[in-house]
Amino acid sequence: MAKSPNRLSASEAVLRMAQKRLKARDLVEACLDRIEAREGQVHAWEALDPDGARKRADVLDKRSRPTGPLHGIPLAVKDIIATKTMPTTCGSPIYRDHVVGKDADCVTRLVKAGAIVLGKAVTTEFAGGHAGKTHNPHNLRHTPAGSSSGSAAAVADFMVPVGYGTQTAGSVIRPGAFNGVVAYKGSYGWADMTGIKAYAPFLDTLGFFAREANDLALIRAAYGHAPADPIPGPPARPPRIGLIRTPWWDIAEPYNRKNIEEAARTLRAAGARVREWQAPDNWANLMQAQHRIMTKEATQSYAKERARSSHLFSPIMHGVMEEGDAVSRKQYADAKKRRRTALAQLDDAWTRFDILLAPSAKGEAPSGLGNTGDPIFNRFWTLLGTPCIALPFNTGPFGLPLSVQLVGARGTDDQLIAWARWVERKLS
Structure with missing residues (x-):
């Protein structure tokens, strides 16, 4: 039995569309059907744009050639990443109806490469430790991890083939592991973070979720980093x-x-x-170093929200602020030295x-x-x-x-x- 389009990897879907065996509109509809069937249980999405996705797919289907390496691929965008027309809530009541009015650089790049923004995926509060509403699709009584919970769960549950995430501690790799999907956290600084709500700028890194390793190369191709060939050859020797x-x-x-x-x-x-x-023995100190940098920078990133709306912070977020306040300049510098x-x-x-x-x-x-x-x-x-x-x-x-x-x-x-x-x- 042939796979339903929503169960295809990005690489499989791109190849089928290039061969005129699949339309972007059909892939979007299959994803929306899956969301309608499962979102009431999984709760992966903060907002959806079905009409916008359909219109975008119809435009792409009229083109004689693929727009780019992600032609026709639906995309979930983590809800700390700005989008032009949908709210960017950052998982917080402080930004419940906040519309930025401009896409983040990372969204613009994938759209130019042919991706279709399907919606905003749930994040934990400010991509921190306070859990969102998402359930693990493999067992609804278990966590999908965080903070990129919605994107990972949506890819795992065949609602979308690709999703954006970010990692400041373990917010991409751990959700990938818990949800059974391929997850990639890039080298620090590999992508422009403009339009992404910062938590700890010295650590924040863009990543994404997909169904197979080759999908990662397709997404990287949208940044000009890798060939867009969906059927790569193997390396010359084993690693x-x-x-x-x-x-x-x-x-x-x-x-x-x-x-x-x-x-x-x-x-x-x-x-x-x-x-x-x-690993060297002194690596045992790295956990404390990461935590000190993360919490100290969080106090700076969320100073405005703390001053104006701290009553809307979760207890976990209040705890982060207190821990960050306790980190001295000397401790912060020492943490970077350990790194x-x-x-x-x-x-x-x-x-x-x-x-x-x-x-x-x-x-x-x-x-x-x-x-x-x-x-x-x-x-x-x-x-x-x-x-x-x-x-x-x-x-x-x-x-x-x-x-x-x-x-x-x-x-x-x-x-x-x-x-x-x-x-x-x-x-x-």
């Missing part, structure tokens, strides 16, 4: 992979530790050279490995919707600004998705995506 257990390895669930080790064995059997790389030291130490890994293999999360998505999960396996990579990709691999004891995380050197995003395609094939 050199460093298995990094991290200083927090024992915090991962036992079944998840076994899953990472199984992935390492599978990739070794497929021809990869897999060896362990021991520089760790980056120099990480250079040793890149002389021996193409990519690092690490956990994406502690384990399966926890039950309950009030807790978005622990970003402990993401915080330090965000601090170091490395590109990261989460790939689904197996399920846990409750039948929820598990995932592996691939990490590359800063600025090697496209090569990391190429290796991710190789790893994805071998783990499938």
